[in-house]
Amino acid sequence: MPQKAWGLDPRWRPRTWDLVIQAMIVAVVRETPVALAADVAAALIERGPELGGHDILLLPRVTRQGQTLYVPEDLDAPSMAREAGLDAAFLHDGPLRRYLHENAATAWELQCALAIGQTVSAAGIIALAKYFRARVRRAQKEGVYEGEEAAAPVKVTVAHFEEVSSTRALTISAVQFAGPLDDVCEVISRYLQEGRPDQVDHHERE
Numbered sequence: 001m002p003q004k005a006w007g008l009d010p011r012w013r014p015r016t017w018d019l020v021i022q023a024m025i026v027a028v029v030r031e032t033p034v035a036l037a038a039d040v041a042a043a044l045i046e047r048g049p050e051l052g053g054h055d056i057l058l059l060p061r062v063t064r065q066g067q068t069l070y071v072p073e074d075l076d077a078p079s080m081a082r083e084a085g086l087d088a089a090f091l092h093d094g095p096l097r098r099y100l101h102e103n104a105a106t107a108w109e110l111q112c113a114l115a116i117g118q119t120v121s122a123a124g125i126i127a128l129a130k131y132f133r134a135r136v137r138r139a140q141k142e143g144v145y146e147g148e149e150a151a152a153p154v155k156v157t158v159a160h161f162e163e164v165s166s167t168r169a170l171t172i173s174a175v176q177f178a179g180p181l182d183d184v185c186e187v188i189s190r191y192l193q194e195g196r197p198d199q200v201d202h203h204e205r206e
Contacts (some may be wrong), residue, residue: 029179049118061113085127
């Protein structure tokens with residue numbers, strides 16, 4: 001007779017472990033709705049839900065004196081995203097991009113903000129995780145992060161289009177995911193496959 005684990009029939013163990021793992025991921029990833037800067041949201045609306053034919057658009061993520069700014073470490077982010085398999089670009093064209101020039105006073109953390117098209121393929125979701133991992137490996141190579149790749153601190157803001165059912169007008173929503181790299185990749189993957197945060201009841205939010 002097959003041995004049972006924790007009083008459960010062995011046939012239930014894979015599903016049980018899957019639920020346990022999901023619960024552990026939820027416990028370490030913070031998922032928080034955030035508001036984009038007004039000019040960023042307006043530029044995204046102008047681009048439209050297809051993002052001008054791109055898979056993702058990299059967004060400025062710092063605001064100083066009412067101006068939204070990119071950071072220098074994002075300079076080669078589009079090329080790294082393309083190497084990972086994404087059609088990526090900055091939200092703003094070159095002459096319109098402004099960069100923050102100040103030294104970071106805190107420990108390194110992968111921070112990025114991006115917009116996802118209204119439809120994203122399974123390959124695109126996989127490529128997005130590859131892009132995040134490439135950013136962490138770059139930090140390891142440059143010596144600004146010395147920990148394990150899987151545990152790298154990540155804070156990612158994902159913006160997407162939503163259609164208001166009553167008016168069919170398009171709006172922009174954004175969610176910030178914070179936690180270790182592996183867990184954030186898993187939660188973002190499920191988020192993109194299963195729907196918006198208000199449609200997914202098993203993610204923990206602040």
